[in-house]
Amino acid sequence: MLTAITRAFRTPDLRNKLLFTLGIIVLFRLGSVLPTPGVNTVNVQQCLKEAQAGDAANIYGMVQLFSGGALLKLSVFALGIMPYITSSIILQLLTVVIPRLEALKKEGQSGTAKITQYTRYLTIGLAVLQSTAFVALARTGQLFPNCRQPLLVNNDVFTVVTMVVVMTAGTSVIMWLGELVTDRGVGNGMSILIFTQVIAVFPSELLNIFRQNAFTFVIVMLVGVFMIAAVVFVEQAQRRVPVQYAKRMVGRRMYGGTSTYIPLKVNQAGIIPVIFASSLLYLPQLLVSLFGNSENPGPIVQWLAQNFVRGDHPVYMVTFFVLIIFFTYFYVSITFNPVEVADNMKKYGGFIPGIRPGRPTAEYLNYVLMRLTAPGSLYLGLISMVPIIALVVAGASQNFPFGGTSILIMVGVGLDTVKQIESQLQQRNYEGFLK
């Protein structure tokens, strides 16, 4: 393992890529702690400390997780990658609905590039919206409901506009940094940035637990190691559907005749269903925080406040679970198209032994995939339930560090990045990280 790392650093171009990625990460973290001009840092620090002592902070759960604590510090990169993720989700969903986008997606590389460009425009739009909403919250003091100190240095319109503009530009800079990593570093830039933010809050949270109770700390660590192992196990699991290619002669050369397989992962959808479900369940909380303070909240808002704001309410848990399973199937059906795969195989003379090419193959693939996704979706649901269960059973805090989403992100991105480094390494040496 260690020799593999030294070998990675001895390879010149790989070393440059790794150092480049590390440099970008450092820049990114720097922007995440640099306060936006106009913020009263002293008061914000104090309010943050008060908010962490209570458990008011969980309203912003998902956003807070993705911003690595930058959000409530009102830093330059406060919005983090959330606008980009949201706009990617929106465009992904719109692809199913709008025929023009679907046509673009089918066009291949150039169409995908266009969709990416739309995603980027939408990101800036969302960033303007979110930063405006966010600075307005900070200005009226609703960001920390229990804290009565002014969060901004002065409340005139010019300062507020400057802050909004800076945060928006910060989001675009994050987007650029991510693309730079994808282009010149290792791994997928955006996911590495998310990874950084998720990891960044770990040490302080673990330290918090350790300070409260050393015994809980040991148990949390044990559970964490066990869960990481389990997640790695399931993420790597795949079913290999055998494919036989017919031999054919082209000129005097012989082609094909090989047998390969189509790898179908147990969890083909990755972590996206969890993100979809959390983003959707964040909406009722938002509604309640917007309308719940009025004198006479309507019956709907009251019902939402009773059932959906607390993470450990049974209705919330069941809805979360069902949503995750639904989105797993939904996303798998978007990303893997059995008909297309079967057609491609038929075109190149491939077939699954015992099954006719064409429609029967597509049906077979669909059957295998649907059956395989059943445990996959259950696993995703269960993993994301872990922090909630821990909350109920052990009375742990809501920001339980080994939350399902953070572990899934850590393991998923980590595995992916290591695999990419590995394949780069194998261009020069045979032995890599994974044996």
Added chain:
Amino acid sequence: MIIGISIALILSSALMVLLVLLHKGKGGGLSDLFGGGFTSSFGGSSVVERNLDRLTVITGSVWFVCIIALGLLLRPA
């Protein structure tokens, strides 16, 4: 002084957003965000792209300096 730097900051922010949007997007959207397989980015960057990079880095530095300067000026007493 504060107003001057604020205006410079707003201008450089706007320029920054514009320059980033001018880049060709390299991320492949959501599908390869979280372990969605292997995306290979073929093709080196063109001259236009490289000049754009240089401009973006310069603007970014100006933006950063403006933020720090304004942050120091607007420090809570």
